[in-house]
Amino acid sequence: MDKVIKKKRFSKKNILMLAGIATVVCLAGYGYSLSLNKVYKADANKVTISKVAYGDFEDVVLLNATVVPLTSVIVSSSEGGTVAEIFTENGASVVKGTPLLRIANPNALSAYTSSETSIIEQINQLRKLRLDLEQNQRVMKQDMMVIENSLRTASRKYKIDSTLFAKKVITREEFNTSSQDYDYYKDRRSILKQAMDQESQSRKMQLSQIDFSIGRMDESLESIRQNIENMTIKAPVSGRLSSYDPVIGKSYGANEMLGKIDVMQGYKLQAGVDEYYINRVKEGQRANCEINGKNYQLLVRKVIPEVTSGQFQIELVFDGKSADELRRGLSLQTKLTLSDNSKSLMLSQGQFFQSTGGNWVYVVKDGEARKRNIKVGRKNYLYYEVMEGLQKDEQVITSSYDQFNQYDIIQIKK
Template structure:
């Protein structure tokens, strides 16, 4: 009897065909991948190539600082108006109280004058009330004197008539008349005395209120007169006038800056810092600068965190006396220390950072530079601190990548 032989699912021929097809697909995929690698050819003379170093990372930043006075006082007008007269020029040395210019404001002046007249009238009215109160006090005092005199007379007559009546020299009617007169004047005195007491209490309160009102009105009057006087702007302190450029007829609003007075008691430095360092610059940090061949130590006194045009401002003061030769407007290069030195891999700064943001670089080997991801930490005025991705002595293109940042390989020819 014949035996049925099962047909194999994969014959040797099919296996060989599948293996060959798979190998061909892999080779084609690899070739396609190679075709995607864009190659850019560049001359070595047009590139900057830096070698990765290992050494001390100096955590400092260089600043271009301007010399400004240690203290400046703003000059402004409490009242708006137009410039009517100018008495001083920019750059002049002034002492406290020196007239600088006069502001004209007819409306404000008219209001001040009207208010002054009204207040003076109110003060005069209150003074008249005071005089009336004092006059009333004198009248009541005179009335009291009259009543006391009448009471004494009536008292003497009553005393005499009492003795005469006991001796039956006068009649009861005469005695009763004397007695009634005495009691009447006695009652009048008591009533007037109570009225005087109440009047004195009321007068005391009114006089106190009048005094307070007059004092406040005089203060308001003084303020008005001071505001009128302040239309002539005077130097608030002694020093040198700067940022001062008024023109006859120029208008200023209330409290608008007219200029500054630099108090000549020393200098400080003011510098803009890249916003990259905004979380690392703190008050109290040390810095130094060179001037006329000498090195001076400074301290960060103020950090102004508002960022403008990619920078924030810091103020630095000299530790000790500032150099005598300093003048406003001079520029000095300051080295600001952010932290202590530390050992690190170092890569020279370059324009490549603007193209990659520091996330990758072209690493050069055997004439070809390929992309490599890196991690950059801190930076100073010379180097970037390399945290990951590079080794000592490797070469990196650190010039601009603008021409080839879309390429995968850069062939460098000498």
């Protein structure tokens, strides 16, 4: 009896065919996925790869600071003009009052001379008025002396005539004459005394005004003479001249800086700081620098917040004794401490930051680098502090991304 032979569902031939189709589909899918991702092939010698580290993050800023005197006084002229004479040179040590140079300004000198002459004339007129008042007072005193002498004579005659008239020795007419003379001189003395009192009050007021006016004019005269004298520029303090380069015939405006005098009482440091740190640098923060193998401590004394060319300026002073080797203009590498050290993930600084702003990086694994979003915090002169997105020992491209930042995958060829 014949048996029904069931046909096998999957023959070897069919299995091989299905396997081939699956392989083709996978290859097609992989090719399609590659077409969706942009791939850039980079030479390993042309990129820098850094490993994410974990350790003490030093919150410091490395600065190039310049040594300057602790105190500098600007030398300027109150009047503009041209340099007529030069008495000292740049770098010279001077004492207060030492002549430095002379400024010539014929127009200003002529105006000062004219004003001086006018004021002297006014002073002379006021002094003449004072003399006239004093002379008038002397005349009135002399008149009073004459009247009082005449009054004494008339009084004496009046008393005698009164006795004689009572005894009927003289006539009434003679007595009346004596009485009238006495009354006349008495009234005249009273009037003159009243006039002298009024004149005395007026004279005191006028003399006070004259003295005040002469005093003010003397001050103006002294100011004019001082301005003339100030055309010879003198050292306002003792110290060393710097930034001083006058040339005969060179013109300067009023109050324009002619130079500086460095008061030799110590030194400080001036440094420019990247504007990135403008909200983190405060007065009183500590710093340190090394001079001839010795470490010196510093304090931030002043923060000047105006930003110029991407930097703001700070001044630092030595916290304790400074080095004897300090000289103006010496450049010192200084570490400014912003906060205490802390344990953090750290990524080496590199030019990638200019392309990404620290928002993402290329993370390397098995010869390929792919984009990954990250978050960075503080930075110092070596590292960025990694807040999110990376793990310890992961590798990151830290060189410039300018050539391939639009690609999704970077294949690194060795």
